[in-house]
Amino acid sequence: GENVEQHPSTLSVQEGDSAVIKCTYSDSASNYFPWYKQELGKGPQLIIDIRSNVGEKKDQRIAVTLNKTAKHFSLHITETQPEDSAVYFCAASRRTGNQFYFGTGTSLTVIP
């Protein structure tokens, strides 16, 4: 099966700085890579996703890059704000979009 590794497990940045979270996956058949944000006491919420036919996708301050050859993808958050503080999960999935394999999460703290 798929194995998704995520680093770092914790990340602290100053407000306004950038944050980068990296994930690797093992199954070359995976072609859908979502990123979820989980705030305390809430369920994960999709913030951005990318499919294997593109290398980069951006949505305002958030961007995701994908390198299929190396089997890794990254989340980039620019101009971080305190409300970005949360746990972020990457995931990988085959085309069905049903069996998501999640990374172990990154706890991001943005220091005001």
Next chain:
Amino acid sequence: DAGVIQSPRHEVTEMGQEVTLRCKPISGHDYLFWYRQTMMRGLELLIYFNNNVPIDDSGMPEDRFSAKMPNASFSTLKIQPSEPRDSAVYFCASRYSGGNYEQYFGPGTRLTVT
């Protein structure tokens, strides 16, 4: 839309008792997923349904766990008998096959088995 609804939000029970977790998916969604989240194992898919039919239950840890979806707007996850190692946050998620692959998660049920 109210989103995915789960109940109860918190459940504390004693070892050996039966526990039933409930989920109402987003109206119109035809896939429903049950996940378990622990510090040790992260987010794990337990089982998922398509049009109320269980498709893959390979993540269900043991026979003590069972899930049902009697209709499109309701699903249950039952643990009988419960054990302390079942303590976790259980999430329900749903998605619509005609949309993108996004799964919409509920707020979760925090289960503590003493």
